[in-house]
Amino acid sequence: MLTDISVLFQIAGIGIILALIHTILKQMGKEEIAQFATLVGFIIVLYIVINGLSDLFNQIKSVFLF
Amino acid sequence: MDILQLVIISIVASVIFIILKDINPGFAFFIIILVGIIIFSSVIQQIRLIFQVIQSLGEQASVPGLYLETILKIIGIAYIAELGASMTKDAGLNSVAKNIELAGKIFILLLAIPIITAVIEAIVNFLPTV
Numbered sequence: 001m002l003t004d005i006s007v008l009f010q011i012a013g014i015g016i017i018l019a020l021i022h023t024i025l026k027q028m029g030k031e032e033i034a035q036f037a038t039l040v041g042f043i044i045v046l047y048i049v050i051n052g053l054s055d056l057f058n059q060i061k062s063v064f065l066f
Numbered sequence: 067m068d069i070l071q072l073v074i075i076s077i078v079a080s081v082i083f084i085i086l087k088d089i090n091p092g093f094a095f096f097i098i099i100l101v102g103i104i105i106f107s108s109v110i111q112q113i114r115l116i117f118q119v120i121q122s123l124g125e126q127a128s129v130p131g132l133y134l135e136t137i138l139k140i141i142g143i144a145y146i147a148e149l150g151a152s153m154t155k156d157a158g159l160n161s162v163a164k165n166i167e168l169a170g171k172i173f174i175l176l177l178a179i180p181i182i183t184a185v186i187e188a189i190v191n192f193l194p195t196v
Contacts, residue, residue: 005075008100012082015093042092049096052103057146059107063114064142 007048014041072105098156102149136181140174147173 018041025034079101086094117138124134147170155163 005078005104008075008079008082008097008104011093011096011100012086015086015090018093019089045093045096049099049103052100052107056103056107059110060142060146063110063117064138064145 007052011045011048014045017041072108075104076101095157099153102153106149133181136177139177143170143173143177146170 018038021037022034025031025037079097083094083097086097120138121134124131147166151163151166151170154160154166
């Protein structure tokens, strides 16, 4: 269950570090690897968010008597 | 959770959103979704308590369980539809948000049909038969 603010900072940190990695890899001329790193970070964050959403929907289901 | 904590969480989240919006717009949207999840999951326990009180009051007043259950389901559908609509509206998909609202209204109407028919049957019973 997500009732903690630390996950917000996690997502923000992942986003900033990913932007950094993307810029560095682009400067080195490795465009494909930069795209791939962004994609992997996106999937990680999506996993966190989807877990939270499924928790939320399960709670709504149990509370609203579905 | 305390209301002060929720307000502080949302202020911090908006600061993070403003920073992240220029760097990485996709991740900024995840921040919005996560704030919604955090706020609602800290409120849902209180909602459960309120519903327990409403249900016990309804049992004491011997209201049929079908009506209360329908009302609670309608509140749930309205909340979920509102959540989805506001999320998609934030992402810039206004037409999808309108469609979600339409779907929510249709499902609410579908759930309300037994109550409507009960009301109409009661009215018909009042009418004098010729």
